[in-house]
Each structure stands twice: as structure tokens, then as C-alpha cells.
Amino acid sequence: MRYLPLTDGDRRDMLAVIGAKSVDELFKDVPTAARLPGKIGGLPDHQGELEVERAFQAYAARNLSPGSAPFFIGAGAYRHHVPSAVDYIIQRGEFLTSYTPYQPEVTQGTLQYLFEFQTQVTLLTGMEVANASMYDGSTAASEAVLMANRITRRHKALLSGGLHPHYRRVIETTGRWEGFSAVAGKADAQGLEDLIASIDKETSCVVVQNPSFFGHVRDFTKLAAACHAMGALLIAVVTEVVSLGLIKPPADMGADIVVCEGQSIGNGLGFGGPYVGLFATREKYIRQMPGRLVGETVDAEGRRGFVLTLSTREQHIRREKATSNICTNAGLCALAFTVHLTLLGEAGFKRLAELNHAKACELAECVADVPRVSVLNDSFFNEFTVRLPKPAAPVVEALAERRILGGVPVSRLIPDEPDVENLLLLAATETTTEHGMAPLVAALKEVL
């Protein structure tokens, strides 16, 4: 077995040093009834690289790769071009195969890139501090609500109808079992929702998304002021982080906590994970933050260095009094994010955002020309909602039969509201071409 270096001779020698007759003897603490005498039946034995690779190629062949079809799917995960240098860096063994930087003297590489990551997140969101990443945007949103509950000592979260439905479900699930109520607004397909009247003295936070799940770009400045007047916090969710290159950042609208799905920068679609959650807030809330934090310090020779810090919030120190049970974050995905964003820089990041918006504007114009199709959005970044003359789910299936990945039917994510049945989300990014838009328009004309 190519991954196991011990030879039978090594094993014999090692057993002799231990003073045991067999490896099985080392398992003598396992009750006899639970000890399996041999390998588990019904499972195949080991295979070579070639055989395993073939098996995965066979899985891949039964999927339609986005690279081989016109592609317009978004809804919280976006297809972007990732520069080659990103994957090279994250596959370096020193990053790929190291652990959480508990021993800072031999993990300065990880610690320094996380410090750079934290700084980049504060710059994009406009916030004062950021942590070293969360699992993804949805779990970061749920942790943000828990943090707002701790700060306000209240237990009611108000969720916008423009929030990604999966994010809403994750927050509701956390609330159901961790003991807070999550009141969700009706699906806000038109982008006209006004939550101000719903905020009361029990509200710990209002959770909004910008651009919204339906693509609308909105100003939450008044909502933030209303939250603050009532002692509540405003949590802003961004599922398309590239939008921050073009849209006013949440901090400038008065958000108290900003969480983003960072997948768009550096991380492939990967069928939904692993992704990387960004989590930023105001300095005064540092000690209520979940997750790992990297801080600057000096070593015994006075040289700058970095360490994990403020661990007294965390489970391995505080145990049942921790701010969160989170142990792992998304270190390597955070590295991919940081390397990609460093390659982009100020100019590249802004241009990438402009390109995405321009492509989406172009797509919206094309689709608006299809008879009986209407674009619902006045504003959007790289994704918008269209109303079809019939249910969207079978239309998307019909497009897939034509090898076009033509967006996400809203009903797939919001199955319980009949009003949304005919709505379709369409996204465009820098990877979208006119050669892709034309077949979509033609196919839509055919199937509608």
C-alpha cells in the first residue's frame, strides 16, 4: 500500500520493542465482542492511482461541467476565473499540509497570510476588525446573529425577505435549537421591503443582504439608524463579494456586523464547498466575536511576528463559556482569497467588479427582448430576477436538456411561496460571453 511505509520487518521489530506479539494485542482494551477479526466485508480492497483516477473521471463524466456549457447560475455561488498562481500557492505543501498555527514560531507563514486576509476583509467591508474566516457565508450569518444576541442581550432576529433562503434556514435552525426567534419577511422579489416598522425593543438584530437574493442593490442607511435607535444591530450579508468593488460598502451604510461569502475570490464553485466566510465588525465588539483572530506582536528579539490571539473567547480555553464552538475555520480557502485579491489589487478588483456589472447589464438587455419575459430589477450587480410566463423549474430543466445552465428557479430555494414559481435568477460574470448569451436567448424563445 503506497501510503504506508512500515514493512512487515519493521512491524516485527517494533512489536519486539513494545513487547507485544501482534498488533491485535494492542487492541486488547476493545471488548472482544466489538473487535472485528478481519477486514470489513463487502468493501473493495486497495487500488492504485490509475484505477482511482479512472473512477473519478467516470463520476465527472456523468456531470455537465460549467466550462462546457453557457452558464448563468448564481444564487450565492459564482463562477469566476481564478488565476493560475492561486492554485499553485495553495497547493504548496507548507500551506496545504500544516495545521492551525498553535506553535507560532513555525507557522508564521499561515499567521501572516491570515493577518493579511483580516486586513483585506476590513478594507472591502469598510469595517474595523475581521476574523481569520468562518466555514462559509451562511454559517457566518448565523454566528453574527448569535453575536448580536450576546451584545444586545435580546433574542429576536428580524430576517429580510431579500436574504438568501438557505441563510435564512441556517439562522432559523440555529435559533430553534439555541433558543432565539428568527422572524423572516416574505420573499422580497421586487426589492421594496421596508423593515423599519417591524423593529421593536426585543429585536437584537436585523439581517439584510446586499445585493439581495433577488439581486436588488439597496441603501440600508435609514434601516441602520432605525436599528440603532431601538438598540438593535444591523447585520449586512454579502453573498457576492466582488460587488464590493463597485457598491458602497456596508460600513458606510451603518452596518454593525458584515458577513460575506468569499467564494467568488480565489475559490472554485466546488459543488457548494468548501467556501470561506468573511466576518467583520466594529472594534468595540472584538471580544464578542466568534472564530480565530490573528494579532501582531513581537518575538524575543523584538522582531514583528503574528500569533493567534484573544483565545479566551474560544472553546479550547473557555469550554462551555466560549463565544462559539468553532475550532476549524477555512484557512486554505482564506489563503486562496488572499492570494487572488492580492493579484487583483485595487485596480484589478475594481475592474473585475465593473466587468461583472457590465456583463450583467448586457444579459439583462438580451433577456428583456425575449417575448413575455420581464426583468424585475431596476438595480442589480451581476445577478437579477426575471419573471417568466410559466413556472421556472421545468424551463431550467428544458434548458439543461439543450446543454444550457440557465439560472436558478427561485422555487428551488423558496418552495413554499407560490408567488415565486415563475421567477428565475440569472447571473453573469467576467466568464460570460456573447457566445453564451445568444444560445440562452434563442433557447428561452423556444421553450417559453
Next chain:
Amino acid sequence: MVQSLDRSQGRIGGAAADATPAPAACATFTGNRGLQIEEPLIFELGQPDRCGVDLPEPSRTKDRLNGLRRAGEIGLPGLSEPQVVQHYTRLSQKNYAIDMGVYPLGSCTMKHNPRLNEKVARLPGIGDLHPLQPVSTVQGALELIDSLAHWLKTLTGMPAVAMSPAAGAHGEMCGMMAIAAALEARGERAQRKIVLAPESAHGTNPATAAALGFTVKPIPANERGRVDLAALKAALGPDVAAIMLTNPNTCGLFENDIIEISQAVHAAGAYFYCDGANFNAIVGRVRPGDLGVDCMHINLHKTFSTPHGGGGPGAGPVVLSAALAHHAPYPWIVKDGDRWRIAEEGGEVAGTPLGRLKAFHGQMGMFTRALAYIMSHGANGLRQASGDAVLSANYVMAALKDVMSPAFEGPCMHEALFDDSFLKDTGVSTLDFAKAMIDEGYHPMTMYFPLVVHGALLIEPTESPAKEDLDLFIGALRALAERAAKREHLDAFKTAPRFAPRRRLDETLAARKPVLRWRPSNRPPEGDPLKQAAE
């Protein structure tokens, strides 16, 4: 002694290791030390007009941003591609990693990460799939997830698995929510508020239970490092929801009363949550289902070698017993005839799902890597791997027991646990000893965990090192232990590490005055070679 120093080429013991470091007066002009290169932050390297990508000019259209265009500079530095590659390559060289050698971090299972797994995770048609593509276009992906699920269920002897948790701690949350859901279904959630957890438990266990509103009651360990069965039985009652138990436990020992424990827990109407962090020790040899476990998370990055990546991403599927299976979270994968589909909210409801833990369907990239690892090993190789891991830990224990102090008697499982009594009165602490290992070229073992052992040193070699490498590692530890015992060159412990990219870092300063981001006003501190080089 068994370990030969013949192959050490003078690396261990002897005069060379005792040589004093170059005094500060002989510091280099650049601050670099040979291949150890001082590296600024990207924010100190950038120029506004540099860029590491070439993107086309966007077409000029009227924007549709609702008047909310971002104004002003974001503040991101501009670097060209070669600068970025050099910067992160230099940073990488400041890390220790599995690819460099023995990484004996107990409880973390730093085993070899095969590169085949990286390759298959990136195949077009796997790595680039969108989670919301029509299910007709992702049949292979769903089948792949189901294949991994089948392996996990078969290896654990459990009937169901929830695939979506993003990490071990997230899996714990999933499992404990499933228990809360089952109690709710029985109408006993309000009554059963206590979760029992051994004092030696991972910190995530009490943190998870407390987050769900349970009161955590610690169970003491006996003198053999196992759960005190009598104390456990005395604590069980109609107010107990569950026990959270790691097995093999965090002392690296198998809980030999495990079946009696699970029977007592079930007889009291409670559930048995097993922390599966140490499943790697028993995979292919013991099925947790046979031990009476109700749910267990599996850290794919531990048992099934998905890369740790500097602290994630992980994946924490949770296997569930029949009693908990119908509370599994959305989504799950169903086969109708020859077609796969995803059961999500709004579809048919089987049982009472606890809700949703994460957007989309789970850590697919980790599933792919774990399945490649599992298929490469097969049923026979997985059994061999757990056997080799346990053999290696026992070998380390046997080879060090005369110079270090094992915390407990008898064979261990996959980890060798020592206390600090061998350092008593030497003036050397567990921390000093661990830092001295860095100078010998090793990442330290886990220190001061589990909490039940004084000055704990927890060594987990895994199945990955060759015997020759284990012997070198053992030789280094023996030499250090003997040096401490003789009280020779104690400054080599006190000032360690001397040869790492950084000396000991001031963690108190970091926590007292948190600097969590770079600002233009940040300057490297006095004494920093970066500052001196700049001036």
C-alpha cells in the same frame, strides 16, 4: 536501545547540537538568515499602478447600481504576479508541514495528504460544478457523495449519515441538535437538560452542549485514564440528555467499559454522542455502531486525510443510529430508480428533520478527497493504517518510557501521552521542552492537553512516518529528555526556539493591545530587521 543514531548524520546529540547561536552582534545586514527571508506585508509592498491580472476593458453601459456606487479608494495594494508568487512562497517557507516530516500533534492526526486527492478534487466536472445546477446535470456528483456515505456507514456500522456539517465542531452541533430533536419528539427536552462529558473532553464538547442550552456536568476519570464508571452511573438519571464521549479518548486510550457505558446511558433514557476525532485509531477494526453509539461526527481531515490547510477547511459528516436518523438535517441524497436527487426543504418530509446547517450540500471538495483516500486504501488498507498508527504510537511510548513519563499504564491506541513528571525539578517546563523540539527540526506535540494530565505532552505519530523517521524522532526526544535530566544547557530549553523563523512570541502583548489588521501607521517594531533594512 532500538533507535539507531547511525542515520542521523550528526543531527542528534553530540557537540554540533550544542553549538551556541551566532550572537546578535553578528546579525546580517538584511535581517535574512540564509534561506530564512524576512518578508514584509503585502500592504508594504504594493504600488497603486501595479496589477497581477490582465482584465479587458468593460463595455461602457449606464450603471444600474441605484446610485450606490462605491466612492474613494479601497486601499488594496497592487502587486505583479511574480511579486505575489515570491511573497507567498517566502511565507510558506516559514511553516512546518506534514510534507516536511513527523508532525506529532496529538489529537490532530497529521497524516500524509496524498496528491491524487488534490488532483481528482480539481477534475472538470467535479471541482467546477455549481451546487444549484439542475440535478439532471450532476448525477455523478450525487453518486460520488452517496458512495462516500456508503463507506462511512459501513465502516461505522451505522444506518444513516448527515453529510452537510462543515467541520468536526459543526458535526458535533448537528449530532447534539439531533439529540435535542429526538428528546423534543419524546416530549422530554425540557426535562433532560444535563449533558455528561469527561473532564478530558475536547473544548468543543462543552461549548456545543452549552450553546444548545444544556448544562454540562463533568465526569471524573479514574486512575487508568478512563471514565469512572461508578461516577457515571451515579450521574445518570431522568434529567440527563446525553453523554459526549471521545473514544478512543483524548488520553489515547480505549474506553474498555464502553459497552457497559452505552447500556447504562440508554437504560437511563439518554443518548450516546461519540466524538469521532479519534476514529482513525480504530477504523476497519471496530465499528462504533457495535458499541451502542447514537451519533458520531467524523473529521474527514483526520481519519481520511483531507488536508488541514493551516486550520481548515474541514468536513464533519455525522453518522446516526436508527433512533436519530429521521432527525437528520437537510439536504440528503435520494435514489429514485436509476436517478439521484436531492431532498430539500419543501420536498417530501421523512421524519422530523432538525433543519439546515449550511448553505448548499456540504463540503464536496473534502468528500472527493476523502473518497479518493478511502478507495486507495480499500477495506484492507484502512485496517492496516489504523493498525500501523496504533503500532507507531506504542513504539514511541515503549522507546521513550525510560526517559519520559507515560501518563498511564498499558498499551495506548494511536497517541502516546506523557505527563511532565520527568521534567520535575529540572527547571524545564512542558512548553520549554516543546519549543526545544522546534530547534531539532520537529513540530512540537500537543501540549497541556488533555487537561486531566499535568503538563501533558500528547504525541500522535500516525501511520505515515517510516520506521527510520520515527527512530530519528525518538532519538531527538531522548536526547532532549536526557539533557533536561542532567540539567545541562538548560538555556537551550529556556531560549528555544533559537533556529526558527521567530523566537518566542509575546502573546500577552498581542492580547493586551490587539493589533488585528495592518494600517498605514503600523510600523515594524524597533529591532525589526524589516524596519532596519528600510532605513
